[in-house]
Amino acid sequence: MSKMNVQYPDSHPALLQGWRNFWKKTANDTGILGFGLRWAVLLLFAAYFLVPLLWLVLATSKSAPQLLELKPLAFGSFQRIQEAWQRIIEYQDGEVLLWILNSVRYAIWALVLSLVASIPAGYILAVARFPGRRLLLWLTLITMLLPPSALVLPMFMELNLFHLINTQWAVILPSAFFPFGTYLTYIYYASSLPPELLDAARVDGCSEAQLFWHIALPLATPVLGLLAFINFTTNWNNFFGPYVLLNDDRLFNLPVGIQQFVAATSALRPGFNPSPGIMVGYQQAEAALFGLIMVVPVAIVFLFAQRYVIGGAFTGSVKG
Amino acid sequence: MTNQTTSLPLNKPRFPGFSRWWRHLTAYVFVLPYLLVMLAFGLGPGLYALLLSFADFSSGLPSYFAAGFSNYLAVFKDFRFSFTFVNIGEFLVISVPLGIAMVVILAILLQMRPGPLTTALRTLYFVSGAVTGPVLVLVAIFMLDPSISPFQALLHGMGFQLTNDVIYAGSLPVIFTLVGFFSGAGLWIAIQYGALEAIPTEVLEAATIDGANAWQQALLIKFPLIRPYIIYQFILIFAGNVQLFVEPQILGGGNNLGVGANVPAVWSPNQLAYNFAFEMGNFGAASALSLILLAIGLGAAYLIIHWTGFFNIEN
Numbered sequence: 001m002s003k004m005n006v007q008y009p010d011s012h013p014a015l016l017q018g019w020r021n022f023w024k025k026t027a028n029d030t031g032i033l034g035f036g037l038r039w040a041v042l043l044l045f046a047a048y049f050l051v052p053l054l055w056l057v058l059a060t061s062k063s064a065p066q067l068l069e070l071k072p073l074a075f076g077s078f079q080r081i082q083e084a085w086q087r088i089i090e091y092q093d094g095e096v097l098l099w100i101l102n103s104v105r106y107a108i109w110a111l112v113l114s115l116v117a118s119i120p121a122g123y124i125l126a127v128a129r130f131p132g133r134r135l136l137l138w139l140t141l142i143t144m145l146l147p148p149s150a151l152v153l154p155m156f157m158e159l160n161l162f163h164l165i166n167t168q169w170a171v172i173l174p175s176a177f178f179p180f181g182t183y184l185t186y187i188y189y190a191s192s193l194p195p196e197l198l199d200a201a202r203v204d205g206c207s208e209a210q211l212f213w214h215i216a217l218p219l220a221t222p223v224l225g226l227l228a229f230i231n232f233t234t235n236w237n238n239f240f241g242p243y244v245l246l247n248d249d250r251l252f253n254l255p256v257g258i259q260q261f262v263a264a265t266s267a268l269r270p271g272f273n274p275s276p277g278i279m280v281g282y283q284q285a286e287a288a289l290f291g292l293i294m295v296v297p298v299a300i301v302f303l304f305a306q307r308y309v310i311g312g313a314f315t316g317s318v319k320g
Numbered sequence: 321m322t323n324q325t326t327s328l329p330l331n332k333p334r335f336p337g338f339s340r341w342w343r344h345l346t347a348y349v350f351v352l353p354y355l356l357v358m359l360a361f362g363l364g365p366g367l368y369a370l371l372l373s374f375a376d377f378s379s380g381l382p383s384y385f386a387a388g389f390s391n392y393l394a395v396f397k398d399f400r401f402s403f404t405f406v407n408i409g410e411f412l413v414i415s416v417p418l419g420i421a422m423v424v425i426l427a428i429l430l431q432m433r434p435g436p437l438t439t440a441l442r443t444l445y446f447v448s449g450a451v452t453g454p455v456l457v458l459v460a461i462f463m464l465d466p467s468i469s470p471f472q473a474l475l476h477g478m479g480f481q482l483t484n485d486v487i488y489a490g491s492l493p494v495i496f497t498l499v500g501f502f503s504g505a506g507l508w509i510a511i512q513y514g515a516l517e518a519i520p521t522e523v524l525e526a527a528t529i530d531g532a533n534a535w536q537q538a539l540l541i542k543f544p545l546i547r548p549y550i551i552y553q554f555i556l557i558f559a560g561n562v563q564l565f566v567e568p569q570i571l572g573g574g575n576n577l578g579v580g581a582n583v584p585a586v587w588s589p590n591q592l593a594y595n596f597a598f599e600m601g602n603f604g605a606a607s608a609l610s611l612i613l614l615a616i617g618l619g620a621a622y623l624i625i626h627w628t629g630f631f632n633i634e635n
Contacts (some may be wrong), residue, residue, distance in 0.1 A: 007400065025603070030535070031535070033415055034535060036535070038429050038432065041425070041426070041429060042426070042429055042430065042438070042441055045422075045426060045441075045445065046441050046444055046445075048502070049340070049444050049445050049448045049502065049506070050444055051461075051470050051471070052451075052459050052463055052470070052502065053447075053448060053451070053471045054461065054470075055459075055463070055469075056451075056459055057518070059462065059486075067468045068467055068468060072468065072469065072470035072472065073470055075417035086525040113357075114357075116353060117353040117354045117356075117357050118352070118354055120354070121350060121351045121353070121354035121355075122352040123350065124346075124347045124351055125351070128343065128346075128347040128350075130343070130344045130347040130348070133347075136351065136355070138361065139358065139362075140358075143358065143362040143363065151361070151362070151365040151366060151369070151610075152371065153593060153594075153597050153603065153606050153607060153610050154365035154366070154367045154369035154372060154607060154610070156597075157368060157372060157603065158360075158365055158368055159362060171363065173357075173360070174361040176357045176361065177357040177358055177360070177361040177362050178360065179358070179551075182354055188604075204453075208346045209352075212350070213336075233449075233450075237452045237453045239454060239566050240566065241564055244594075251360065255454050255455075256454075257452045258454045258455060258458070258603040259454040259570060262454070262458065267397060268461060268579070269579075284462070284468070288462075291451075291454075291455035291458050291459065293454055294455050295450050295451050296450075298450040299447050299450035301450075302446060302449060302450050303443070304449050306442075306443060306446050306510060309446075309507065309510040309511060309514060310510050310513055310514040311514065312516065312566075
């Protein structure tokens with residue numbers, strides 16, 4: 001009886017067949033050595049990406065001594081998370097809530113303005129021929145390669161001329177320029193919108209505005225998703241612009257706010273003698289929790305946006 | 321056939337000149353908002369920077385064209401100029417080839433045999449991109465502190481006891497490469513993965529019939545086919561990395577963080593530009609340096625585009 005219960009792999013036909021198939025496929029395709037190498041590399045990098053994220057989440061639950069004593073990936077207590085939250089909320093009379101609202105407001109304004117400016121432009125560059133079109137395409141390509149930080153200093157001078165420094169518009173208005181959005185929209189329509197479709201609609205009496213609104217825009221959902229994702233994350237994480245263009249801390253967004261919090265408190269070095277002017281009593285958990293407040297919304301956006309990145313909207317954007 | 325098309329009244333405008341004028345006007349209405357923001361926040365500041373780089377700021381206010389090339393000379397003569405450019409050069413030499421190679425390798429390994437586990441791994445690599453800017457620096461400081469880091473065994477093994485042993489001017493190119501890869505690789509892996517997915521299956525099936533195994537297919541078929549995306553990645557990564565600012569600025573000396581005691585306050589060229597403008601009040605030199613950085617990014621992009629015949633924008 002007991003003998004019957006012991007099942008060796010080779011005594012089970014289905015299992016054996018599966019096992020054979022697996023190795024046959026593996027050996028034929030990547031080789032056994034290749035199979036091992038492939039997974040070793042993939043899992044090594046999984047640790048590289050996962051461990052810091054995990055540590056950041058767990059650090060919010062530990063006091064400064066616990067961080068030193070407990071294992072790096074051990075859990076502290078829920079009470080410590082609550083304390084850290086309390087300390088952050090009380091920091092400068094709840095300024096963090098203001099920073100969250102600012103971040104949301106700046107990112108949404110930037111998203112709306114930049115899409116309104118870049119989508120119609122990309123569309124018309126693809127479907128119409130008019131004087132100056134090639135010049136505009138080349139300028140788009142060139143400005144696309146310029147990282148925004150290169151323009152911040154002259155932008156400061158320019159915004160200063162219009163007395164916009166240290167207002168929310170100093171952050172919002174420059175982010176309306178999104179050449180990458182225009183370029184990708186242009187490529188998308190140029191490669192996937194048949195001109196015959198537009199001609200047919202024109203014959204039916206559609207105006208140019210109606211063509212764009214009722215035909216072109218609904219067809220562009222994949223590229224719109226990709227652009228919204230890139231635009232939102234870029235602006236949510238915008239540090240250099242607000243850092244240079246704002247000095248009223250009530251106007252800060254989360255990235256600049258976090259930098260200020262970490263620089264003004266003992267959060268990173270709770271055990272050391274503080275320099276004069278540093279606010280004491282803050283620990284690493286507060287800094288980690290503050291970081292998570294900024295990261296978690298974007299991480300959620302990332303989870304949903306991955307399919308747009310892989311979905312091939314980029315595929316049209318590069319021609320071999 | 322011809323009779324039919326000519327019988328359509330809409331194809332035969334009564335005033336051809338007016339109709340073309342009207343179509344052009346419509347097109348300009350569509351591009352107008354974009355043109356305005358481009359002039360205001362792209363080309364405008366760029367040209368203004370050019371103007372400022374020849375302006376004299378010794379009186380506090382700009383006197384245009386008064387400086388000649390003296391701002392550029394001031395930049396070249398500054399004692400930190402060569403230091404910051406050597407730093408950024410080291411960083412570029414390490415981060416650009418290594419970053420691109422690892423991204424391409426990981427994308428190919430993931431896409432070679434897709435399944436639930438590789439999807440999960442790809443998502444994990446991708447989501448790390450949510451950690452950027454100051455939070456990224458914060459995480460880096462924690463990871464590089466041998467007393468609390470989850471990698472402390474590794475750090476101790478390398479002989480490091482204190483954060484300041486790990487973070488010093490000479491180690492920054494490697495640190496910024498590791499940190500940048502953590503945050504930036506996932507997006508590029510996803511893009512390259514998408515490019516690999518777009519390779520027609522007939523091509524790969526033909527290769528399989530010809531007896532190519534998965535490794536040969538990756539090296540001889542997939543890699544050459546995604547070459548345009550790799551060039552694209554090179555251009556954007558190079559232009560971005562030349563401008564490095566946030567990481568050394570937060571990590572640098574005088575930051576009150578208790579780390580970075582061994583890191584000079586001005587480490588990268590972009591920090592030097594910032595220092596010229598906001599510490600020394602010399603906006604002319606700051607603009608000159610910004611334009612030099614711009615020229616380097618554009619120059620590298622131009623060379624790559626020229627060599628590879630890439631960016632064939634007119635179909």
